[in-house]
Amino acid sequence: MDIRALASHLGLSIGTVSRALNDRKDVNAQTRQRVIEAASTLGYTPNQSGRTLRSGRTGTVGFMLTLEHDSAVYGEPFFMALWEGVQTGLTEQGLDLVILLARKGEDGLTFLRRHVSRGTADAWLLSATQVHDERIAFLQDRNIPFVALGRSETERPFAWIDLDFEAVVADAIALFAAAGHRRIGLVAPPATINNSQIVIDCYKAALDAAGIAYDSALIHNGETDENDGESAARELMMLPDRPSALLLMGETAPVGAYRALRALGLEPGQDIAVIGLRDNPACRGLVPQLTCFTLDLEALGLALAGAVAETLAGHGTAQVSHLQRRWPMAPRIGGSHDVQKAVARFA
Amino acid sequence: MDIRALASHLGLSIGTVSRALNDRKDVNAQTRQRVIEAASTLGYTPNQSGRTLRSGRTGTVGFMLTLEHDSAVYGEPFFMALWEGVQTGLTEQGLDLVILLARKGEDGLTFLRRHVSRGTADAWLLSATQVHDERIAFLQDRNIPFVALGRSETERPFAWIDLDFEAVVADAIALFAAAGHRRIGLVAPPATINNSQIVIDCYKAALDAAGIAYDSALIHNGETDENDGESAARELMMLPDRPSALLLMGETAPVGAYRALRALGLEPGQDIAVIGLRDNPACRGLVPQLTCFTLDLEALGLALAGAVAETLAGHGTAQVSHLQRRWPMAPRIGGSHDVQKAVARFA
DNA sequence: CATGCGACCGTAAACGTTTCCGGTACTCGC
DNA sequence: GCGAGTACCGGAAACGTTTACGGTCGCATG
CATH class of the missing domain: 3.40.50.2300 (Response regulator)
Known part of the structure; x- marks a missing residue:
């Protein structure tokens, strides 16, 4: 089904047909209607290559x-x-x-x-x-x-x-601080990813605002997938003065973190508070329910x-x-009891 | 960067250039080499619309x-x-x-x-x-x-x-049967999805092979997402003669099933054996680890x-x-102790 | 030497569409 | 009644490429 075939079927020139279908000037309203109907009944669809070649637009x-x-x-x-x-x-x-x-x-x-x-x-x-x-x-x-x-x-x-990673980090740290945490571990994306520096800067600023001393040992930089969440959590928990709370800025990192914590005999939400980045299916199955952020x-x-x-x-x-x-991302409070105390802040 | 520009730069016709670049006959090996090099250095890339319009192929x-x-x-x-x-x-x-x-x-x-x-x-x-x-x-x-x-x-x-849903269902039922289960619940996809009937047929056949009586009450048909896994598991567990094992043919259904089981005071892998369809991140966070199938x-x-x-x-x-x-999908034995007994079958 | 053949290359016609440019017919204002 | 303006339409060029076709040249074959 050509535009040429359509035009000859209508007794019009291809130029007029094209103008009619593309809502351009210089075509009678009645003819336009006639063209549109014929195109629809004959099942004409313009060839994209022809269009693009001529107009330069692909749509x-x-x-x-x-x-x-x-x-x-x-x-x-x-x-x-x-x-x-x-x-x-x-x-x-x-x-x-x-x-x-x-x-x-x-x-x-x-x-x-x-x-x-x-x-x-x-x-x-x-x-x-x-x-x-x-x-x-x-x-x-x-x-x-x-x-x-x-x-x-x-x-x-x-x-x-x-x-809005700024808000995520600020909210998370504030939640932890309100629950009394003073040593908060951070698992940040690798330095090549754009949000890595943002996350770290906001982490420092939020600690400062809460009057908590900054300790570079509590930051883990690298990938933020499931396996890395596991190794990062393990590393941070092996520290001499280990953190009581963990903020994981990766989608699936919390899944690995839960595993690592349990392997060390620590129960998430009981012995250590955890906050994750986003409310995804992988994290939705975690027990106790993970505190994290949602977005539309x-x-x-x-x-x-x-x-x-x-x-x-x-x-x-x-x-x-x-x-x-x-x-914007909205916080969603999970079952971690350490964090639970801070629910009021978002009520 | 035209093919025309490239041709005139080489002192050739566009026809020859086109043939050279498209590995067609009728072009000297030496000229072809020259064309390819020039195209590369001048950064020529053929316009896709022109190609498609003429040849009818989009690539x-x-x-x-x-x-x-x-x-x-x-x-x-x-x-x-x-x-x-x-x-x-x-x-x-x-x-x-x-x-x-x-x-x-x-x-x-x-x-x-x-x-x-x-x-x-x-x-x-x-x-x-x-x-x-x-x-x-x-x-x-x-x-x-x-x-x-x-x-x-x-x-x-x-x-x-x-x-290979046939093999998945057969393997799962065989695992259950070998562990001594006689009442095995099935959560199957909705009837419109092509594999629904396959799953049910294989389920019956596998039961038959294991010498287990078929009970239609143990089949739940519907969506197989997380929420449905939850409601399906609850329904099956509320039966008067409830199953001791559950096969869930949905990716995220096991996550909901674990939740439903625990809400009823049943511990997965302890009080009831569970097998899921695929080894995805959502299921990977489940404790005890889910028995399911993997594929490349x-x-x-x-x-x-x-x-x-x-x-x-x-x-x-x-x-x-x-x-x-x-x-093919390969079984991966999780931490459910009821199923664990059957590991030997896959060793 | 005539003929044929193969290798190589140029020419030009398509592919289907948009859009500029003219051309006709009609209307309006004077 | 005449010019200008407007509404509408057809003609044709152009977008960049592939590919059928013909043409030239060199070489081998008889």
């Missing part, structure tokens, strides 16, 4: 998924809900979301270069941003619209939405879609400084 | 992700590992994987129709197949290559790879990529009858 937004980092920082259930929000947000703009994986051993830059010159998408969503992320400068240089899920240190400002992932996806639509409209020249926001 | 395989069903059938960190395998498998064929989401409220058929007529991908991967899945006949009618992750009841044969997701992804490449080469006329295989 899609690419989501760059880098498995190693993404699955370390976020979990898979994180993205499923997020994507749902992004897709519904984009649908309103007539756009579609396409999720792409880097090839094995392919670094982020060559991945982007390949897909950008190929013309896979009109705009991009980046996740798992690094502290120094060359992808951002690359896209900026080429004036390609994009929004990052996560911050990064760059010369020029760019559009991003990131989880679908709403976050919608916000990302809105931001990307805005940068797309601005076409590179957009003012992105207002497109930088921290996404 | 991509589409993965249709239907969130509601997928997240019910498979557990959460299922796809990430799978996709990694698919992408590496496709890379060998010069193909790329694109993952697409259905729009909100859009059913599978309109989704496919939209993307097929649009020409989004050369071949498709379907997941979460239903017992009666109209997507399959749709693709068959149009001779579009595809492979399904999951079986379905269709008139014509089609290419699929599915988890990346290898499964590779197999899917291979199958889709084969159907793509056959171009619809391919013999798909040999492209139907059940993917």
